Amino acid sequence: MTRPANDDATPAVAATGRPTLAQVAKRAGVSASTASLAFSGAGPVSDETRDRVLAAARELDYGGPDPRARSLRTGRSGIIAVVMEERIRDGFTDPMAIAMLDGIADEIGAAGYSMLLLTDSPDREAGGLRDAPMDAAILFGCSTDLDPAVAVLGQRHVPLVGVETTPRDGMRLVNSNDRDTVAESARLLSELGHTRVGIITLPLDRARTRGPLTADRLTASDAYTGLERLAGARAVFPDAPAMVASGSLIDEGMLAARRLLDQHPDMTAIMAQSDLLAIGAIQAAEERGLTVPGDVSVVGFDGARVDGLTTRTLTTVVQPIAEKGRAAARLALGALADDSDLRDQVFTSILRVGDTTGPAPVR
Amino acid sequence: MTRPANDDATPAVAATGRPTLAQVAKRAGVSASTASLAFSGAGPVSDETRDRVLAAARELDYGGPDPRARSLRTGRSGIIAVVMEERIRDGFTDPMAIAMLDGIADEIGAAGYSMLLLTDSPDREAGGLRDAPMDAAILFGCSTDLDPAVAVLGQRHVPLVGVETTPRDGMRLVNSNDRDTVAESARLLSELGHTRVGIITLPLDRARTRGPLTADRLTASDAYTGLERLAGARAVFPDAPAMVASGSLIDEGMLAARRLLDQHPDMTAIMAQSDLLAIGAIQAAEERGLTVPGDVSVVGFDGARVDGLTTRTLTTVVQPIAEKGRAAARLALGALADDSDLRDQVFTSILRVGDTTGPAPVR
DNA sequence: CTGAAAGCGCTTACAG
DNA sequence: CTGAAAGCGCTTACAG
Numbered sequence: 001m002t003r004p005a006n007d008d009a010t011p012a013v014a015a016t017g018r019p020t021l022a023q024v025a026k027r028a029g030v031s032a033s034t035a036s037l038a039f040s041g042a043g044p045v046s047d048e049t050r051d052r053v054l055a056a057a058r059e060l061d062y063g064g065p066d067p068r069a070r071s072l073r074t075g076r077s078g079i080i081a082v083v084m085e086e087r088i089r090d091g092f093t094d095p096m097a098i099a100m101l102d103g104i105a106d107e108i109g110a111a112g113y114s115m116l117l118l119t120d121s122p123d124r125e126a127g128g129l130r131d132a133p134m135d136a137a138i139l140f141g142c143s144t145d146l147d148p149a150v151a152v153l154g155q156r157h158v159p160l161v162g163v164e165t166t167p168r169d170g171m172r173l174v175n176s177n178d179r180d181t182v183a184e185s186a187r188l189l190s191e192l193g194h195t196r197v198g199i200i201t202l203p204l205d206r207a208r209t210r211g212p213l214t215a216d217r218l219t220a221s222d223a224y225t226g227l228e229r230l231a232g233a234r235a236v237f238p239d240a241p242a243m244v245a246s247g248s249l250i251d252e253g254m255l256a257a258r259r260l261l262d263q264h265p266d267m268t269a270i271m272a273q274s275d276l277l278a279i280g281a282i283q284a285a286e287e288r289g290l291t292v293p294g295d296v297s298v299v300g301f302d303g304a305r306v307d308g309l310t311t312r313t314l315t316t317v318v319q320p321i322a323e324k325g326r327a328a329a330r331l332a333l334g335a336l337a338d339d340s341d342l343r344d345q346v347f348t349s350i351l352r353v354g355d356t357t358g359p360a361p362v363r
Numbered sequence: 364m365t366r367p368a369n370d371d372a373t374p375a376v377a378a379t380g381r382p383t384l385a386q387v388a389k390r391a392g393v394s395a396s397t398a399s400l401a402f403s404g405a406g407p408v409s410d411e412t413r414d415r416v417l418a419a420a421r422e423l424d425y426g427g428p429d430p431r432a433r434s435l436r437t438g439r440s441g442i443i444a445v446v447m448e449e450r451i452r453d454g455f456t457d458p459m460a461i462a463m464l465d466g467i468a469d470e471i472g473a474a475g476y477s478m479l480l481l482t483d484s485p486d487r488e489a490g491g492l493r494d495a496p497m498d499a500a501i502l503f504g505c506s507t508d509l510d511p512a513v514a515v516l517g518q519r520h521v522p523l524v525g526v527e528t529t530p531r532d533g534m535r536l537v538n539s540n541d542r543d544t545v546a547e548s549a550r551l552l553s554e555l556g557h558t559r560v561g562i563i564t565l566p567l568d569r570a571r572t573r574g575p576l577t578a579d580r581l582t583a584s585d586a587y588t589g590l591e592r593l594a595g596a597r598a599v600f601p602d603a604p605a606m607v608a609s610g611s612l613i614d615e616g617m618l619a620a621r622r623l624l625d626q627h628p629d630m631t632a633i634m635a636q637s638d639l640l641a642i643g644a645i646q647a648a649e650e651r652g653l654t655v656p657g658d659v660s661v662v663g664f665d666g667a668r669v670d671g672l673t674t675r676t677l678t679t680v681v682q683p684i685a686e687k688g689r690a691a692a693r694l695a696l697g698a699l700a701d702d703s704d705l706r707d708q709v710f711t712s713i714l715r716v717g718d719t720t721g722p723a724p725v726r
Numbered sequence: 727c728t729g730a731a732a733g734c735g736c737t738t739a740c741a742g
Numbered sequence: 743c744t745g746a747a748a749g750c751g752c753t754t755a756c757a758g
Contacts, residue, residue: 018520020751031729036753043754044727063519067496068435069751072734077431078490079479089465092455093670102452109482112490116442117478119468127441127475133430133496156426157381250671279671307456308613308642308671383735394745399737406738407743432735435750 019060028056039065077133080104080113080332081158083149084140085120085206094248095304096274096321097140100163103325104138111333120149134158136332139165159335161328164225167344172331174324176347178225178301181317182232184351185299186271188315190236193360194269194297198260199233199242200253200281202226202273210255213242229273229301245277253280254287261288261296268296268360275300275316279309282356293358303352313354320347382423391419402428440496443467443476443695444521446512447503448483448569457611458667459637459684460503463526466688467501474696483512497521499695502528522698524691527588530707535694537687539710541588541664544680545595547714548662549634551678553599556723557632557660561623562596562605563616563644565589565636573618576605592636592664608640616643617650624651624659631659631723638663638679642672645719656721666715676717683710 025035030049037043038053045053056062071077082104084091091097105115113135118128120139129152137153139146140163150168153160160171167173189197201213204221213230221227226244234240243260245252253272257280261267270285272278278300285296292298303318327345334342388398393412400406401416408416419425434440445467447454454460468478476498481491483502492515500516502509503526513531516523523534530536552560564576567584576593584590589607597603606623608615616635620643624630633648635641641663648659655661666681690708697705 021753022751032751033730033753034728037728040753046727049727061518061520064493065753066435066751067494068431068438068440069734070494070753071496072429072431072435072736073751073753075431075734077496078494079496087465088468089461092461092464098452098455101455102450105451105480105482109484109490112494114490114495115480117468117480119472121472127472127477130427131430131433131441131475132477133434133440133442155424157424254671276670283671307639308617308646384737385735395735396737396746397744400744403737409743412743428737429735432750433737435752436735436737438750 018066019057019062021062021065024053024056024060024062027060028052036065071133076336077135078113079116079132079134080108080329081116081118081132081134081137082140083118083120083129083137083153085146085149087119088117090208090247094274095276095306096248096302099304099321100140100325100328103322104329105325106322107326107329108333111329113333120146129153130156135336136161138163138328138332139171140328159332161331161335163324163328164228166222166224172335172342173344174328174331174347175344176319176324176349178317178319178349179228179232179235181349181351182229182271182301183235184232185315185317186233186236188351188353188357189269189271189297189299192269192297192357195237195360196264196267197233197237197240197269197271198257198264198267199230199237199240200256200260200270200272200277201230201242201244202248202277203246204244208246209244210246210252211244212259213244217244226273233271240271245273248274248276250276250280250283253277254284255280257281257284261285261290269298269357270296271299273301275302275304275306275314278314278316278356279306282312292356295361297357297360299357303349312356315354315357316352317349318352319349323347381429382420382425384425384428387416387419387423387425390423391415399428434496439699440498441476442479442495442497443471443692444479444481444495444497444500445503446481446483446492446500446516448509448512450482451480453571453610457637458639458669459611459665462667462684463503463688463691466685467692468688469685470689470692471696474692476696483509492516493519498699499524501526501691501695502534503691522695524694524698526687526691527591529585529587535698535705536707537691537694537710538707539682539687539712541680541682541712542591542595542598544712544714545592545634545664546598547595548678548680549596549599551714551716551720552632552634552660552662555632555660555720558600558723559627559630560596560600560603560632560634561620561627561630562593562600562603563619563623563633563635563640564593564605564607565611565640566609567607571609572607573609573615574607575622576607580607589636596634603634608636611637611639613639613643613646616640617647618643620644620647624648624653632661632720633659634662636664638665638667638669638677641677641679641719642669645675655719658724660720660723662720666712675719678717678720679715680712681715682712686710
């Protein structure tokens with residue numbers, strides 16, 4: 001196997017240092033078009049020719065067509081961005097976020113796309129929302145303050161899909177009927193005789209401020225998920241006091257429940273906006289000698305398996321989280337394919353009664 | 364403000380449907396080069412000209428230069444890939460993975476780069492490792508079976524950084540001295556009089572097979588992290604029985620510890636390869652009436668705060684996980700900048716003695 | 727089945 | 743401070 005001399009006008013090495021398709025074609029003695037076809041399989045190429053091209057590629061250590069050039073030419077980058085509003089650490093603290101991401105990755109990967117993880121900081125000078133290549137974007141998080149990101153991406157004409165967000169022009173939506181299902185779980189409590197009920201909410205602002213939910217904070221918030229679930233609870237218990245957590249964490253649930261129980265010692269039920277918060281609430285109740293559900297009933301939200309806690313079955317709302325992720329991905333992919341029957345999707349969550357709710361105690 | 368008529372040869376609308384820089388330049392009455400400069404700020408442009416260009420962009424609803432074209436021209440995509448060997452759900456179950464990703468995102472974002480999340484399936488037809496645009500890649504996970512991914516990426520001439528992986532040609536490394544620190548924690552146990560010690564390891568194969576660690580499984584495994592930590596423990600306790608967990612989870616720690624304690628009722632200490640596994644081991648001990656550290660000492664690894672468990676301080680090895688992520692990102696970024704003082708980095712983890720270890724009980 | 731040509735949308739020397 | 747020209751590396755009609 002002697003290597004043919006490099007005796008042509010094409011530069012021996014591209015500016016980048018990597019070999020190019022043109023060089024491979026030349027060495028294989030075919031045109032660039034044929035070489036391209038040999039790699040993509042998009043057109044008819046004889047086996048013999050294809051072998052020659054692939055051999056030449058091997059000899060030149062060519063790793064395949066450059067995705068940058070390809071994406072310019074085809075108009076597709078093969079990238080779907082997932083935009084979260086917070087740092088990775090915060091966003092992924094919530095197991096629900098992971099599960100949803102998993103659903104997204106699943107569907108996107110199957111379609112040959114990759115997932116770009118972006119943080120919502122439109123002020124950042126370069127990179128990120130403003131500059132990253134993407135064919136579509138999925139926005140999610142705890143749903144506060146998405147507007148700047150939407151503006152930047154909208155101006156770039158990137159098709160947008162929102163998960164659990166306020167409806168917006170030109171943005172497809174994936175939601176679930178949280179408000180209704182939470183109301184249903186509130187009615188369950190009501191039927192069990194509970195009247196003094198407390199609420200623990202997800203973060204309601206970007207700063208994740210912890211503390212009692214005042215009227216001011218309520219009007220100032222646009223955290224879709226938290227507000228929807230709150231509305232569901234208050235549809236049944238209009239005056240229920242609420243404590244805002246700074247994240248979906250067991251520790252936060254404990255903190256919030258302690259304050260709730262301090263301020264309202266006669267409280268007989270707690271509605272938490274996530275399972276982790278609910279577990280924290282149970283721990284807080286138990287640490288002051290209250291039994292669940294004997295003295296206090298606790299309702300959660302999510303229906304996730306929680307690592308390390310196999311002892312009890314939470315009364316909770318089970319949401320199809322991975323399926324929501326998959327639906328968001330399909331919507332994003334569909335927007336690229338100009339799929340005309342793209343429609344907003346509303347998923348149904350289901351109330352699952354476990355062993356953490358019971359009749360209100362008679363005092 | 365009347366809009367000038369479109370009276371030129373440039374097509375009114377690009378093939379993609381989005382306006383182009385050329386159209387903006389034309390409308391502003393400047394050359395494409397000047398328009399480009401107005402956006403990038405890379406050269407001198409008079410304020411007046413820049414304003415005209417930006418105004419034209421606004422009128423045409425131009426969202427800024429197309430990243431695809433830019434990246435072809437500049438040779439940079441602005442993307443750093445992070446490659447995990449498993450599905451998102453599995454990879455991110457481990458809070459350590461999240462913390463590291465956070466460190467990576469931090470550093471990458473500050474440099475104007477974005478993070479592409481890839482799963483290691485080199486067999487996938489399109490997309491992913493083979494086709495996604497990227498300027499460099501960081502590989503991590505529980506470190507099994509990275510070779511195919513490395514081969515694909517290497518052939519594409521993508522600079523590679525491995526975190527906790529076996530050294531490989533042409534790949535920068537970020538590691539920590541796990542083996543030594545685990546050995547140190549083993550010596551602590553030894554000095555406390557423990558001789559019958561059990562080990563709970565991280566997954567040792569891709570399938571995350573759970574169960575006793577046999578000689579066969581040991582030789583078959585190439586899970587860098589787990590093997591290193593195992594070697595540290597066995598340096599002090601050569602014959603310590605080990606149980607392989609299928610993930611870094613409290614539940615898994617419980618399962619493994621139960622089996623360990625069943626098979627070796629006289630065991631007085633358990634070394635777990637993660638804090639979550641250690642917490643599970645504590646729960647397993649306590650559920651059979653053993654006290655920690657009275658009857659059984661437990662050592663962990665990671666030094667992470669675990670949500671919902673504020674009651675005790677684990678004896679563990681604290682590793683600078685986010686810092687490792689940042690270092691990996693700097694290495695990747697450095698490779699792009701042809702930074703010549705790029706060197707493999709070895710971090711130091713530190714043994715932190717908590718309240719889960721004590722003298723071996725006299726029986 | 728193969729090749730010649732055009733062009734995706736930009737940025738960067740270079741000249742003025 | 744501004745413009746004309748070249749070219750990044752591909753893929754896709756189109757013609758043969």
